[in-house]
Structure formats: C-alpha cells, structure tokens
Amino acid sequence: MSTPFIRNHQYNLIKRQAEFVRKTVQSAADRRVLETVRYSAATNIVEAFTDLTENQQQMLEQISSLETTDDFQRYMKALEPYLELYPPITLKQIQKLFPKNKKMKMPDLTSIDFRYVTYLSWVDIATNKLFVVYPFEGQFIGIEGRITPTHKKGYCLFCNRHQELAFFTVKTKNALPDNYSAIGQYVCMENQGCNHSITNTESLEKFILSVRK
Structure with missing residues (x-):
C-alpha cells in the first residue's frame, strides 16, 4: 500500500520541474546543459521535502533519467497515489x-x-x-x-x-x-x-x- 508523503504544493513543484526538464530534453543540443538541468531539477525536488525515506528519494530522482513525453507523463501519474489529502473537514x-x-x-x-x-x-x-x-x-x-x-x-x-x-x-x-x-x-x-x-x-x-x- 502506498504511503502518502507528497503535499499538493510539492506535487506542483515536481510538475513544474518535470515540464522544464521535458522541454530541455526536446530543445537542448548540448548534452552538458541537459545533464545540468536534470541534476538541478532533481535537487530542487528533493530539497522541497524535509524527511524522505531512501525509496521515496529514489522515486523522485527518477526525473533524471526521463527522455520522452510519455516518460514524463508516467512519472507524474506514478506519483499520484502518494499525494496527501487535504485533512478531512466538515x-x-x-x-x-x-x-x-x-x-x-x-x-x-x-x-x-x-x-x-x-x-x-x-x-x-x-x-x-x-x-x-x-x-x-x-x-x-x-x-x-x-x-x-x-x-x-x-x-x-x-x-x-x-x-x-x-x-x-x-x-x-x-x-x-x-x-x-x-x-x-x-x-x-x-x-x-x-x-x-x-x-x-x-x-x-x-x-x-x-x-x-
């Protein structure tokens, strides 16, 4: 069973970083530029959390290896079960x-x-x-x-x-x-x-x- 650990604002940050990497993959001619962007995105995402398990960090850092638009879509979709719900309120x-x-x-x-x-x-x-x-x-x-x-x-x-x-x-x-x-x-x-x-x-x-x- 998936244990939620991603709050909405963190998910939005991941989504923004993923879109930036996706666009860079499609447009960057210099591989060094792409690797720098990949590293920066993974770092920004991990630093948005205060307490990650090793498995959670590895899951988030997969952004560094994504290549196609489908890869990025699957990455974001795979994170959805880990979203923390807004606390129940009546x-x-x-x-x-x-x-x-x-x-x-x-x-x-x-x-x-x-x-x-x-x-x-x-x-x-x-x-x-x-x-x-x-x-x-x-x-x-x-x-x-x-x-x-x-x-x-x-x-x-x-x-x-x-x-x-x-x-x-x-x-x-x-x-x-x-x-x-x-x-x-x-x-x-x-x-x-x-x-x-x-x-x-x-x-x-x-x-x-x-x-x-």
Whole structure:
C-alpha cells in the first residue's frame, strides 16, 4: 500500500520541474546543459521535502533519467497515489471557524478533489467576502475578508503566477480594545488554478498567521 508523503504544493513543484526538464530534453543540443538541468531539477525536488525515506528519494530522482513525453507523463501519474489529502473537514467544522457568519455561503465539499488542495477557499458573492481555511499544525485556521476585483493582471501572493487578481482585505484586531486595522494582499481570482499552481506555502502561511483571529 502506498504511503502518502507528497503535499499538493510539492506535487506542483515536481510538475513544474518535470515540464522544464521535458522541454530541455526536446530543445537542448548540448548534452552538458541537459545533464545540468536534470541534476538541478532533481535537487530542487528533493530539497522541497524535509524527511524522505531512501525509496521515496529514489522515486523522485527518477526525473533524471526521463527522455520522452510519455516518460514524463508516467512519472507524474506514478506519483499520484502518494499525494496527501487535504485533512478531512466538515461543513459544521467550517461554520465553527466563522461563528459570526451564520448565513454565509458554504463550499460544496463533494465537488472538490482534495488531493490537489493546499488551502480551501470560496467567495460569498452576496457579501463580497472571501473565506480561506488552512490546516496548520494539526488545526484549521479560518480567515475572511473583503474581496475586490482589480480587473488587472499581476502576481498572486499565494502561488506567484501572473494572473487576474483581486485585492483581499482582512481586518485584524490590535492590542487596544475596539481598535482594528486592515491587511491587504493581491491574490488570484480563481482559487482552483491557484491551488494547482502553488509550489511553496511560505507566503500563504505568513499572511494567514499575520491576520488569524
């Protein structure tokens, strides 16, 4: 039985590195350039993990020997059974994260493939609010804020891809009673694409922890 060890953002990084190697295989005339790219990709992938078994590392490092498009497709397909699912969560648990929003729109959990989710998010169009739920150190953190489309492209804070953005503003409570400030960042309008593109959780976690309740 396969033991999952690859988180969604790590899988996205592997996918990006594999695509870079595949394109280099097809275009590089200098074999030394290709070998350098192969080595760099394998190193970047392994370094994205903190605790790999020998078998897991060998599995990931197979990227160094791939040649054809079919090889790369089989490589990515073979990794799918090792994807860690987003932790199980219920609508009741989500509601408890946002106790002041009794009538908020809830996500359709049955339509989500949780293998490819780093953070859960959805927009309540009626209130122009974006809700984000992120698993961190064994618990869920929920944040909410105003979402304002910019109708412009830029780089998303979470996934760093060039995409149409929205300005996400979250109110945070200061040390003084009844004293609030707002922290805003530009994020993707389309969260599924963001989840399929994120390769590092550092910026996402830093933002969520800075505005958590």
